[in-house]
Amino acid sequence: MAYTVMLVDVLERLHIDNHFRDEIATALQHVLLHHEEHADSVAAVDLLHLESLRFRLLRQHGFWVPADVFDKFKDSTGCFRESLSTDARGLLSLYNAAHLAMPGEEAALNDAIAFSRRSLQSLVQGKLGSPMAEQVSRALDIPLPRTPKLLETMRYITEYEQEEAHDGVVLELARLDFKLIRSLYLNELKTLSLWWRQLYGSVKLSYARDRLVESYFWSCAIFHGEKYSRSRIIFTKVFQLMTLVDDTYDIHATLKECYKLNEAMQRWDKSAVSILPEYLRVFYIKLLNDFDEMEDSLEPDEKYRMSYAKTTFKQMSEYYLREAQWSSDKYMPSFAEHLDISLMSSGFPAMAPVLLLGVRDRGSCGGAAAATKEAFEWATSVPVPALVRAGGELARFLNDVASYRIGKSGGDMASTVECYMAERGVNGDEAVAAVAALAERAWRTINGECVAGLEPALLPAAWLMVNLARTVEVIYLGGRDGYTVGGDLKGLVSNLFLDPLPLY
Numbered sequence: 202m203a204y205t206v207m208l209v210d211v212l213e214r215l216h217i218d219n220h221f222r223d224e225i226a227t228a229l230q231h232v233l234l235h236h237e238e239h240a241d242s243v244a245a246v247d248l249l250h251l252e253s254l255r256f257r258l259l260r261q262h263g264f265w266v267p268a269d270v271f272d273k274f275k276d277s278t279g280c281f282r283e284s285l286s287t288d289a290r291g292l293l294s295l296y297n298a299a300h301l302a303m304p305g306e307e308a309a310l311n312d313a314i315a316f317s318r319r320s321l322q323s324l325v326q327g328k329l330g331s332p333m334a335e336q337v338s339r340a341l342d343i344p345l346p347r348t349p350k351l352l353e354t355m356r357y358i359t360e361y362e363q364e365e366a367h368d369g370v371v372l373e374l375a376r377l378d379f380k381l382i383r384s385l386y387l388n389e390l391k392t393l394s395l396w397w398r399q400l401y402g403s404v405k406l407s408y409a410r411d412r413l414v415e416s417y418f419w420s421c422a423i424f425h426g427e428k429y430s431r432s433r434i435i436f437t438k439v440f441q442l443m444t445l446v447d448d449t450y451d452i453h454a455t456l457k458e459c460y461k462l463n464e465a466m467q468r469w470d471k472s473a474v475s476i477l478p479e480y481l482r483v484f485y486i487k488l489l490n491d492f493d494e495m496e497d498s499l500e501p502d503e504k505y506r507m508s509y510a511k512t513t514f515k516q517m518s519e520y521y522l523r524e525a526q527w528s529s530d531k532y533m534p535s536f537a538e539h540l541d542i543s544l545m546s547s548g549f550p551a552m553a554p555v556l557l558l559g560v561r562d563r564g565s566c567g568g569a570a571a572a573t574k575e576a577f578e579w580a581t582s583v584p585v586p587a588l589v590r591a592g593g594e595l596a597r598f599l600n601d602v603a604s605y606r607i608g609k610s611g612g613d614m615a616s617t618v619e620c621y622m623a624e625r626g627v628n629g630d631e632a633v634a635a636v637a638a639l640a641e642r643a644w645r646t647i648n649g650e651c652v653a654g655l656e657p658a659l660l661p662a663a664w665l666m667v668n669l670a671r672t673v674e675v676i677y678l679g680g681r682d683g684y685t686v687g688g689d690l691k692g693l694v695s696n697l698f699l700d701p702l703p704l705y
Contacts, residue, residue, distance in 0.1 A: 202232055203247065206254045211368075213258075215361065215375035216354040219426055226262075233264050249274055249291030257298040261346060263660050265652050268302070268309035271295070281312065286320040289333050293340055296321060300344035303649035304642075332360035342678060347644065349422035349671045354379065355696050376702060385427060387698060390417055393437055400441075400491070404484040409448040416440045418694050422675075423556065423668040432559035435495050439510065439555045442488055443517065443548060449481065450521035451613075459525045466518040469511060495558070503562065509554040509577045520546040528614035536620045543617060544593035545585075547600065549669065553580040553589050556665045571661035579659055580666075587654060588663055591646035592670045598640040599677035602633055606680040644670075 205228050212218040218225055232255060252270055259266045274295075276282050285291060296317035302310040318341065325337045335356070339345075345353065358375050361367050397413040420433040420440075446466075450459055458478050465473040465485055474482050492514075496507040523542050527534065534542075544550070557580065560572035579586055585593070601616035615623075621632040647670060651663050675693075 202236065202255065203251050205232055206251060206258055209258055210254055211361065211371060213350065214353050214357045215371065215378075216350050216425060217371075217375050217378050220374075220378075229259060229262055229264070233259055233266075246288075247291075249285060249288055250294045253291065253294035253298040257294070257301060257346065260298075260301040260648070260652055263651055263657070268306045271299075271309070271313055281316040286316075287324070289321070289324050289329060289337065292317045292320050292324070293333070293337055296340055297345040300346050300644070301648050301652075302645050303652060304645050306645075332363055336360065343674050346648075347671055347674045349668065349675060351422045351425060351697070352675065352693065355693075358702060379702065382426065383698065385430065386417075386421055389430060389433060390414070390698065393417055393434060396438070397441060400487055404445070404487055405480070406445055406449065406453075406484060408453045409445045412444065413437070413441060414694055415690055416444070418690065418697065419672045419676075421697065422672050423665065428561060429559075431498060431561065432556075435498070435559035436552070436555055438491060438495065439514075439558070440548075440552070442491060443514070443551070445484060446488075446514075446518065447521060447548075449484075450518075450525050454478075454481075454525070456525060456529045459522050463518045463522045466515050469515065498559075503572075505574070506554070506558050506572065506577060509581050510558050513551040513554055513581060517546065517548070517551045524614055533615050533623055534620060536617065536624050539615070539617055539620045540594065540597065543601075544590060544597045547593045547596035549593040549596045549673070550585055550589050552669060553592070553666055556580075556669060557662055560665075569658070569661045571665060573658070573662075576659055576662035580662065586650075588647055588650040588666060591643040591650070592666055592673075595640050595643040595647075595670055596673045598636045598643065599673055602636055602640075603677045603680050605629065605633060 209218070209225050209228060212221060212225065236255070252273075256266050256270060274281055274285060295313055299310040299313035299317065302314075321337050321341060325334055325341070329337060339348070339353075339356065354375075358372075358379060361375070362372055394413060401409075401411060401413075417433065417437045420437045423436065424432045446462075449462065454462060458481070461476050461478065462481060465477050469489065471486060471489060474485050477485055492507065492511065496504055499506060520542055524546055526532075554577055557572040557576055562570050562572040580589060584590075597617060601618050604613070604616055605618040618629070618632045618636050621627070621635055622629060625632070625635075627635070647667060651660065651667060655663055
């Protein structure tokens with residue numbers, strides 16, 4: 202078991218697991234079914250690391266593993282044994298594994314998170330060697346299950362070489378794969394940049410965010426590999442178009458213009474251009490044309506998908522309009538009323554069907570199809586599915602915490618943080634802590650849905666949505682807004698597209 206789980210972990214962190222999907226699925230089935238047979242062969246010094254690694258890998262692949270597997274590491278009082286507090290590798294694995302907790306597992310895994318975090322923080326302040334020190338610091342920022350695999354690969358591909366037991370063939374494959382993928386990404390980025398320069402230059406909406414590279418970066422973090430090329434391009438285009446609409450509602454249009462824009466969006470017809478103010482007419486026509494072109498890129502049996510994307514895009518306009526009205530009226534909704542609208546306007550639920558729009562629906566995810574009619578119906582169903590709602594909550598809460606810390610402009614409507622303050626009579630720090638706790642609860646809902654809440658046929662689609670949730674964590678890391686303030690991501694963008702891989 203030890204060799205198997207460590208090899209699977211390496212392949213996934215190097216992002217070359219897509220070359221071995223069938224073999225990994227078979228191996229994890231064996232690990233799941235024959236755990237007890239191999240338990241006695243594990244050295245005591247490796248036990249915490251391997252048990253945690255097994256737990257994390259199996260849960261990330263949709264297998265249910267009981268949380269009480271960690272009880273063996275506790276003393277007679279039910280606390281984790283202090284003798285474990287210097288086992289850096291084991292603690293890091295425990296910390297990452299425990300962040301796959303599901304609703305109802307607070308008692309079992311909250312202590313694991315608290316104990317491992319406290320111990321790792323103590324170790325990282327001491328003499329923790331490289332690359333363990335860097336891996337611990339990254340996990341304390343964002344635990345591994347919530348980190349986009351692409352970002353982990355960008356760091357781990359150089360760290361793996363420093364591991365004494367590294368496999369030279371695996372490392373060479375990872376380096377070659379990364380270089381080939383980077384070349385593909387740069388070609389796609391060139392194509393998208395030409396499209397965006399033409400669009401952004403012609404619509405002349407100078408107030409809107411110019412974030413093509415950042416949007417494409419997140420597309421790369423969601424979709425990996427050549428087979429997802431069309432997905433990355435379509436997702437980036439829709440995200441950029443949605444940004445233009447969002448910024449129009451949020452920072453430029455008058456309330457009357459917002460109502461006209463929404464009317465045109467609901468009609469979704471070029472004849473509606475006449476009701477729009479002059480400065481939005483070119484954009485509206487370009488928007489409709491771009492959606493038509495994206496539909497043309499789909500195969501005949503895939504074209505039905507576009508209706509789902511159009512419907513959610515029009516729904517987003519309704520939510521943006523509601524928020525514009527609230528802002529104009531200086532209305533302070535209840536926390537629950539706010540969340541019902543703002544989790545939708547976060548963009549996550551609207552992008553759920555867009556994630557599937559460009560996926561080639563023939564064994565695109567480990568032999569299982571992601572973009573099925575069933576998946577589109579599920580992603581856009583009413584009420585909002587638990588996983589999609591939790592993703593929207595996560596995006597909203599992290600966005601609002603970042604906005605509160607940065608300081609919002611006077612014209613913005615109240616955030617969930619401010620609604621919580623007003624409703625509960627607490628100060629800003631207390632409200633931020635409460636909202637952050639709700640973001641943690643959202644992650645646990647996502648974890649639970651991927652392990653026990655969904656039909657197996659929906660898991661390939663769900664895992665793409667988990668990838669989207671992971672990008673949200675990075676965008677708002679440490680209370681920043683890495684999309685609005687694009688400079689915050691400059692280092693990551695440079696690492697992916699430009700910087701050579703260092704050699705040790």
